[in-house]
Amino acid sequence: MGRIKTFVLYIIGVVLLVFGNRKIFSELWDAIFPKPTVDYNKDLEDGFSYEDLKYDSAQGRFINQTEYYQIVRYGDDVTEVMKQAKSRTRIESDNAESASDSL
Amino acid sequence: MQNLPQTAYKIPVYLTQERRCFYANIKVKLPFTCDESLFEEIYGVMDVVDRYYNSYTSGSYIDQINKNAGNWVDVDDTCVWLIQQLKNFAELFDGIYDITSMPLLKLWGFYDQKQNEIPTSAAIDTVLKKVDFRQIEIDGERVRIAKGQEIITGSFLKSFAVDLAMDYIRDIGIKDALINAGGSSMRVLNNYEHPHWKIKIPFLKRDDKEQLIRLSNKAFSYSGMGNNFKQIDGQKYSHILNAKTGYPSAIRQVVIISNSSFEGDVLATALYATGDDYEKYIPSIEAMGVSGFVVDSRGRKVNFGIPLEEEVLCS
Incomplete structure (x- = not known):
């Protein structure tokens, strides 16, 4: 009887080890069957017109005349201002905002 | 126990980011259910305004107008719209508000902060000759300011960017949001649940x-x-x-x-x-x-x- 009890507990332990931690299981699954990379912009871009900014350093100005801001390119081609960005997302409630005479 | 109204349990929760742009900390608050990647798009809209119209950004339309004072400069229709609106506001306030007041700000030391004495009335009178919105000329999509004049965008561009960013937020279907540009300019969206x-x-x-x-x-x-x-x-x-x-x-x-x-x-x-x-x-x-x-x-x-x-x- 004692051996059956030990065996049952051993089986439960193995099952919990394998299936209890789903993260290990899903990571293992992803390692075996890696997901193809999806280009999310591909579907979006069809609905918009866009224009890359062209800057002529000799003239010191933008040389293309964009019509409006339909889509904003943001990624590797980022300005210094945006590089300095504090981009950490916080969670807040609707606490009161303080008015100030900033520039 | 008496049932409390459901609103008593609801605490509005928002995703918040704060970034430095237009010499101010610009905070954007979006509902918690929004995708975090939206922040890139919203700040991206403001970044475009900064690049194209900020008088302090090298290569922007306003920078080109200032650097080529006395000559016509090709701009886009948004730039023309902005300048026309600001001329109208200047007219409404009899020239007390004037976007060509950069030489005056420099005289008082609000640009480089080095000046630390009250300018003489003679110096002020000399500089005031350059401050005149009526000398800004618009011809189609070309703008010309008089020689010695300089446009400053500090009084309006940050808030113009806030408007464009908030229009973008509203257009993608978000109905509860806040943009706080340095505390001096804020724009909010509200719905029934968060009035x-x-x-x-x-x-x-x-x-x-x-x-x-x-x-x-x-x-x-x-x-x-x-x-x-x-x-x-x-x-x-x-x-x-x-x-x-x-x-x-x-x-x-x-x-x-x-x-x-x-x-x-x-x-x-x-x-x-x-x-x-x-x-x-x-x-x-x-x-x-x-x-x-x-x-x-x-x-x-x-x-x-x-x-x-x-x-x-x-x-």
Whole structure:
């Protein structure tokens, strides 16, 4: 009887080890069957017109005349201002905002 | 146990990011359910405004206009729209508000901060000859300013960017959000579940009470002399100058509630610049459907437009 009890507990332990931690299981699954990379912009871009900014350093100005801001390119081609960005997302409630005479 | 209304359990939760742009910290608050990647797009909209129209950004349209003073410069229709609107506001305020006041700001040392004495009246008179919005010419999509003139975008561009960013947020279907541009310009969206945002107005004296304003689907603009001033011989001088007299205004606070941040920011700056003549311009501002209040140099508070929903907090 004692051996059956030990065996049952051993089986439960193995099952919990394998299936209890789903993260290990899903990571293992992803390692075996890696997901193809999806280009999310591909579907979006069809609905918009866009224009890359062209800057002529000799003239010191933008040389293309964009019509409006339909889509904003943001990624590797980022300005210094945006590089300095504090981009950490916080969670807040609707606490009161303080008015100030900033520039 | 008595059932509490469901709203008692609801605490609005938002994703927030704050980034530095237009020399200010710009905070964006979106509902918790939004995708974090939206922040890149929203700040991206503001970044485009910064690149194309900021007088401090090398290569922007306004920078080109300033660098080529005396010559025509090709710009886009948004730039033309902005300049035309600002000329109209300058006309409304009899030139007290003027986007060509950069030489005046430089004279007072608000640009490089090195100057630390009151300019002579002769120096002010000389510089005032360059400050004149009427000399900005528009021909189709070309703009020309007179030689020696310089446009400054500090009084309106940040709020214009806030408007574009908020329009973008609304267009993608978000109905509850806030953009706070340095505390001086805010725009909010509200829905039935979250009917208003609260804004704290700074108190002017230590024993004053702090005020809260409730804002719903509107823009809030603030001009005051809390942080941005120059102290010369113990006297504080505001960075907002009357472009007609050449001297800083002594008004203490201006609050404007309007439909757009651009309009509100320009009106707050312009009304502040009028100094003790502010009452003359209040009827024109009220006719634009704008509300707010002024605390003048004597500490008198004058409300205009629809009364604001206020509450007083402890100091």
